[in-house]
Amino acid sequence: xxxHKKHLNYSFYPGCSLHASGREYDISTRAAFKALNxxxxxxxxxxxxxxxxxxxVDELLSLSLCAKNLSLAEKVEGDLAVACAACFSRxxxxxxxxxxxxxxxxxxEIAIDGPTPLGKPVKHILEILARDLGLPxxxxxxxxxxxxxxxxxYYGCLLTxxxxxxxxxxCEDPRIMEDIxxxxxAEPVQWSHRMECxxxxxxxxxxxxxxxxxxxxxxxxxxxxxxxxxxxCPLCHSNLxxxxxxxxxxxxxxxxxxIFYITQLVALAMGVPSDKLxxxxxxxxxxxxxxxxxxx
Amino acid sequence: xxxxxxxxxxxxxxxxxxxxxxxLSGSSVRRCFQxxxxxxxxxxxxxxxxxxxxxxRLLQLGQGERVLAGRSIWYCAxxxxxTTRCPNKVDLAxxxxxxxxxxxxxxxxxxxxxxxxxxxxFIENIRTYGRQYELRxxxxxxxxxxxxxxxxxxxxxxxxxxxxxxFHSKNKNIAEIEGIFRRIEEMRxxxxxx
Numbered sequence: 223x224x225x226h227k228k229h230l231n232y233s234f235y236p237g238c239s240l241h242a243s244g245r246e247y248d249i250s251t252r253a254a255f256k257a258l259n260x261x262x263x264x265x266x267x268x269x270x271x272x273x274x275x276x277x278x279v280d281e282l283l284s285l286s287l288c289a290k291n292l293s294l295a296e297k298v299e300g301d302l303a304v305a306c307a308a309c310f311s312r313x314x315x316x317x318x319x320x321x322x323x324x325x326x327x328x329x330x331e332i333a334i335d336g337p338t339p340l341g342k343p344v345k346h347i348l349e350i351l352a353r354d355l356g357l358p359x360x361x362x363x364x365x366x367x368x369x370x371x372x373x374x375x376y377y378g379c380l381l382t383x384x385x386x387x388x389x390x391x392x393c394e395d396p397r398i399m400e401d402i403x404x405x406x407x408a409e410p411v412q413w414s415h416r417m418e419c420x421x422x423x424x425x426x427x428x429x430x431x432x433x434x435x436x437x438x439x440x441x442x443x444x445x446x447x448x449x450x451x452x453x454x455c456p457l458c459h460s461n462l463x464x465x466x467x468x469x470x471x472x473x474x475x476x477x478x479x480x481i482f483y484i485t486q487l488v489a490l491a492m493g494v495p496s497d498k499l500x501x502x503x504x505x506x507x508x509x510x511x512x513x514x515x516x517x518x
Numbered sequence: 519x520x521x522x523x524x525x526x527x528x529x530x531x532x533x534x535x536x537x538x539x540x541x542l543s544g545s546s547v548r549r550c551f552q553x554x555x556x557x558x559x560x561x562x563x564x565x566x567x568x569x570x571x572x573x574x575r576l577l578q579l580g581q582g583e584r585v586l587a588g589r590s591i592w593y594c595a596x597x598x599x600x601t602t603r604c605p606n607k608v609d610l611a612x613x614x615x616x617x618x619x620x621x622x623x624x625x626x627x628x629x630x631x632x633x634x635x636x637x638x639x640f641i642e643n644i645r646t647y648g649r650q651y652e653l654r655x656x657x658x659x660x661x662x663x664x665x666x667x668x669x670x671x672x673x674x675x676x677x678x679x680x681x682x683x684x685f686h687s688k689n690k691n692i693a694e695i696e697g698i699f700r701r702i703e704e705m706r707x708x709x710x711x712x
Contacts, residue, residue, distance in 0.1 A: 238649045238650035238652075239650070241649070242650070242652050242681065242682065242683055243652055243676065243681040243682065244681075245680060245681065267689050267690050267691050269644070269648050269649065269689060269695055270643075270644045270648065270649045270650055272641075272644065273640070273650075274596050275636065275637040275640035275641055276640075276641060276644070277596070277615055278596065278615060278618050278637055279615075279618050279619050279622040279637055279641075280619060280622070280641075280702075281542075281615060281619065281712055282702055282705075282711050282712045283641070283698075283699070283702055286698050286702065287644070287695075287698065290694070290695075290698060323544075326712070329705065329710070329711055329712065332701060332705060333698050333701045333702050333705070334698055335697060335698075335701065379595070379596075379597035379598055379599070380597075380598070383597070383598035383599065383601070383602045384598040384601040384602050384609070384611065385601075385602055393602050394602065394603075417599075418561060419561040419562075419595050419597040419599070421595065422595050422596070422597070423636070423640075424595065424633070426636045426655065426656065426659055427632040427633045427635065427636035427659070428593075428632060428633065429668075429669070431562070431565065431593075431595075435561055464672065464676065464681075502679070502680075503679045503680050503681055504679070505675070505679070
């Protein structure tokens with residue numbers, strides 16, 4: 223085991239879900255980064271990014287909320303780490319539009335009554351793990367390889383689309399999750415639904431949509447022989463985990479498929495005790511699967 | 519309206535609406551040649567009366583009102599698959615945003631009220647609390663949509679798992695959020711904002 227030479231430090235925008243329904247994503251992100259000796263400092267008094275509802279009906283509001291958060295993030299050193307796929311997408315989209323469109327930028331500066339700093343790189347934690355820290359280092363840091371765990375890596379919509387905006391990986395055929403999982407010793411499966419939509423925020427307005435779309439994702443993962451699904455978005459997690467029982471009842475299927483956050487699996491492989499990863503907060507308990515694979 | 523024969527003439531085609539959509543979205547509507555790739559990949563097209571490619575065709579024909587009156591734009595999940603796959607670089611996801619904004623601002627007729635209600639409550643939450651307060655969001659949605667029993671069993675389960683917070687504290691700098699909302703409203707009144 224070689225010691226990691228450079229010490230990485232990031233500012234951190236958790237977003238609303240990580241402070242509530244996605245609390246285990248927050249807990250496990252902090253645990254994984256601590257285990258990897260990567261600094262993470264939360265941006266003080268951040269606001270909601272506006273997510274999908276804001277840009278759906280009011281682009282200026284969406285851009286202004288994100289620009290405000292980007293300016294708050296300037297107060298903390300280090301590139302801005304984001305865990306939620308939706309917050310990541312909105313912050314990157316805002317940087318993208320404001321860099322290209324002076325008129326929008328002027329309007330946003332009036333709205334937030336201040337300048338719009340756009341220089342700080344916004345990074346999803348996947349790219350921090352795979353690129354800043356690097357796959358070789360990740361692999362070297364593994365204390366408990368996730369051997370025998372067959373994982374369906376689920377990207378969903380906002381991590382990679384549209385072209386030229388998130389710039390995380392290829393829009394249609396990304397590899398970053400699978401690469402990280404292999405470094406952890408797990409086995410990513412090939413499956414059909416890794417880029418399909420889970421139904422997103424229709425979970426509030428039209429849950430039937432989520433039952434249908436997320437049901438197809440669970441079905442596909444099961445057909446591919448996956449033990450579990452790994453996500454990097456709190457809304458995807460909630461739709462696949464919290465709504466799973468509803469999906470099973472509607473389609474008379476049995477999935478019992480645990481949904482992991484990427485950071486839960488990273489932290490587990492880094493030797494973080496399993497009671498520090500928020501497993502008690504999820505609906506489909508992953509602990510029986512982990513025991514069966516002798517990972518607990 | 520959907521099945522009525524469409525007569526196209528200067529009187530029945532609203533082409534200035536298309537220009538508005540193009541200006542707001544920053545995307546060409548006219549470049550679409552109807553290959554249908556957007557609708558083929560759209561996860562939500564099964565829920566729409568006009569799938570994405572037909573929305574664009576209706577716009578090209580100056581039939582924006584037909585689009586706004588339906589539910590299609592509110593059933594778009596903003597997954598960006600259409601934009602990603604369009605061979606002509608038509609940014610359909612941005613066009614959907616522009617259409618929703620035009621519908622929202624005009625408070626016009628639409629068949630889909632639940633999605634609009636959810637959006638409104640979500641944005642109200644930001645203005646009031648600075649962040650999302652999920653318990654209030656769910657409870658207010660059930661009250662205002664009249665679906666008092668929706669997801670009734672889910673609430674207590676999520677509370678017991680620590681996934682829902684009973685109380686929510688406001689941001690210390692909540693006044694700054696109110697300022698953003700207010701300044702955008704003022705710009706709109708003066709016709710200066712998007």
